[in-house]
Amino acid sequence: MATAQKKSGFYFYLTIIFSIGVLAYSVWLIFNSVISYEQGQTGEFYYGLILGAIGVGLSVSSLSTMRRRMQTIKTKELKNFTVEYCEKCYFKKLREFKVGDYVYKKIGACPQCKEELLISQIYSEYPKK
Numbered sequence: 001m002a003t004a005q006k007k008s009g010f011y012f013y014l015t016i017i018f019s020i021g022v023l024a025y026s027v028w029l030i031f032n033s034v035i036s037y038e039q040g041q042t043g044e045f046y047y048g049l050i051l052g053a054i055g056v057g058l059s060v061s062s063l064s065t066m067r068r069r070m071q072t073i074k075t076k077e078l079k080n081f082t083v084e085y086c087e088k089c090y091f092k093k094l095r096e097f098k099v100g101d102y103v104y105k106k107i108g109a110c111p112q113c114k115e116e117l118l119i120s121q122i123y124s125e126y127p128k129k
Ligand SMILES: [Zn+2]
Pocket: 086, 087, 088, 089, 090, 091, 110, 111, 112, 113, 114, 115
């Protein structure tokens, strides 16, 4: 399971690096064709421009697909939890993490002894299957 995830992550980064490489090469092609246009070689100009435009289009679309996939992986795999804790009566409650949570944040009265309830821990976990 863990190794499979690592492997797919490797291919994932390889695709990103490859796309960035294609993007860089395409930009270089366009740049070169502009130079050849200035030198009067219009044939090479159009050739480089079309090839470069195709390359930019391909790499940008594959990068945006990767970005979307990365976001779904993030939301799918990790779950964040917050532990609420009362220092007086040792009441403990686990709940899902909410934006704005931080350790030692005071979150109100303890349901058992009415003392201050604090956040004692925040952690991430892969959901159990
Ligand atoms: Zn308490």
